[in-house]
Amino acid sequence: MKVASLSAPGGIDRIVFRDVADPGQPGPGQIRVALHATSLNYHDLLVANGGIPAADGRILMSDGAGIVEAVGEGVVEFQPGDRVVSCFFPQWQDGLPSDAVGSFAGTPGDGINGFAAEYAVCAATAFTHAPRGWSDAEAATITTAGLTAWRALVVNGQLKAGDTVLVLGTGGVSIAALQIAKAMGATVIATSSSDEKLEKVRALGADHVINYRQNPNWGKQVYSLTGAGVDHVVEVGGPGTLAESITAVCVGGHIALIGVLTGRQGDVPTMALMAKQARLQGLVVGNRRQQQDYIAALNQNGMRPIIDRRFALDQLPEAFAYQASGAHFGKICVEW
Template sequence: MKAMVVRAPGGLDRLELRELADPGQPGPGQIRVAVHATSLNFHDLLVANGSIPADDGRVLMSDAAGVVEAVGADVTEFQVGDSVVSCFFPQWLDGLPFHDVGHFRRTPGDGVDGFATEVAVRPATDFTKAPRGWSHAEAATLTTAGLTAWRALVVDGGLKAGSTVLVLGTGGVSIAALQIAKAMGARVILTSSSDEKLARARALGADEVINYRSEPAWGQRVLELTGGVGVDHVVEIGGPGTLAQSIQAVRVGGHIALIGVLTGRQGEVPTSVLMAKQARLQGLIVGSRRDQQDYVAALEQGDIRPVIDRSFPLEQLAQAFRFQESAGHFGKLVVEW
C-alpha cells in the first residue's frame, strides 16, 4: 500500500511516497479502514517541516476519513461499509483531559503513524462514525479543526443563542467556529487581513468583519461594535501576538479559548487586564472521542458543511503544505485518494 512519510530530521523536501506492507486483517477490537481523505492542520505542518521531531519514516497526518473494510472480534459499534473519521487523541474517550493527553505520543502522524496511507488497522475506539451523507473530504475536516471549534464554543464555552463571538482568521478552525456560532444563533465578529476573505466570511454569515491590518487596534473596534461591553467568547488562534487584543475585546466574565500559536509560542500577557475582566482564558487541544460523537450528532441535525478551499492528491502532499504555509486558503485544505 502507498503511504506518505517524512524522513528525519524533517522538511517538506523530505516527504516521500513509499510502498509499505499491508497491515492485514483486524484483530480483536480492531477495524480495518480504507482511508480516502485527510485534511491539513498546523500541527501536521510542524511535524512535516521538522519543527516537531518525528521518527524517521513516520507516516504523516492526524485526520482520516474512510470506509470500514473489516471488523475484528468483539467489535459491535461498526459494520463493514460504515464511513468513519479518526480521533486525534485515541486514548481520550470521554470526560476531562488527563495526563496522557498532555503529550502527543499516541496522536496519529506524530507519536505514532498517521493516516496518509491507503489502509489503516487500528482499535475501533480510534474512530467515530462520520456524519451521514458527507463526502470523505468533508468528513476529514472534523477530527482536528471542526472538533476544536466545537469544543471551544460548545463543550467549554457553553455557547448560547444571542451570545457574541469573536473569531480570528479564516482558516479551518475559524470558519468552523463561524458556522457553529451562526447555527446556534450567535452574533459573530470576524477578523482577517484580507478584504476578499472578509467578504467571503460575510457571505457565510459573519455579522461584522474587521481588517486587522487597516485597524491594528481591533480589540478597541470590537468594543465599539458591542457598545463597550465586549464579546462573550473569543476563538483565539494567534497566541502571544494577538492575545492582548483578544483580552481587550472580551467582556467582563467572558471566555477566551486559546487554541493556536500562529504568532509564536511565548510572549507577554496583560495579566492585570485579564484579572480586571475576570475572564476565563482556557487553552485547549482538540477534544475527546465523546466530544466528537456529540459534534457529529449535532452536524447531522443541521445543514452545516465544511468549507474546503481546494483538494490535492496524496503524492502532492508537500505542495499542499507549501500552499498552507502561504496562508492563501479560506477554510480547509484536503488531500484525497
C-alpha cells in the same frame, strides 16, 4: 500499500512516498479502514516542516476518513461499508483531559503513525462514524479543526443563542467556529487581513468584519461594536493577538486559547485579564465523546465544511506549501 512519510529531521522536501506492508486483517476490538482523505492542520505542518520533531519514517497526518472494510471480533459499533473518521487523541474516550493527552505521544501523524496511507488497522475506538452524506474529504475536517471549534464554543464555552463570538482569521478552526456560532444563534465578528476573505466570511453569516492589518487596535473596535465586549474569543493567533483578544472580551467572558500562529510564547497582559475577570482556557482538540456529540449536531443542522482546495496524495508537499502561504480560506484536503 502506499504511504506518505517523513524523513528526519523533517522538512516539506523530505516527505517520501513509499510502499510498506499492508496492515492485514483486524484483531479483536479492531477495524480495518480503507482511507480516502485527510485534511491539513497547523499541527501537521509543524510536524512536516520539522517544527515538531518526529521519528524517522513517521507516516504523516492526524486526520483520516474512509470506509470500514472489516471488523474484528467483539466490534459491534461498526460494520463493513460504514464511513468513519479518526480521532485526534484515540486514547481519550471521554471525560476531562489527563496526563495521557498532555503530549502528542499518542496522536496519529506525530507520536504514532498517521493516516497518509491507503489502509489502517486500529482499535475501533480510534474512529467514530462520519456525518451522514458527507464525503471522505468533508469528514476528514472533523478530527482536528471541527472538533476544536466545537469544544471551544459548545463544550468549554457553553455557547447559547444571543452570545457574541469573535473569530480570528479564516483558517479551518475559525471558519468552523463561525458556522457553529451562527447555527446556534450567536452574533459573530470575524477578522482577517484580506478584504476578499472578509467578504467571504460575511457571506457565511458574519455580522461584523474587521481588517486587522488596517486596524491593528482591533480589540478596541470589537469592544466598540458590542458596547461591552464579546462573550467568546476563538483565539488562534497566540502571543501576537492575545492582548487584543483580552481587550475585546467582555467582563466575565471566555477566551479559548487554541493556536500559536504568531509564536509559542510571549507577554500576557495579566492586569487587563484580571480586570476583565475573563476565563483564558487552553485546549487541544477534544475527546471521542465530544466528537460524537459534534457529529450528532452536524447530522441535524445540515452544516458542511468549507474546503478551499483538494490535492492528491502524491501532491502532499504542494498542499503543505499552499497551507504555509496563508492563501487558503477554510480547509485544505488531500484525497486518494
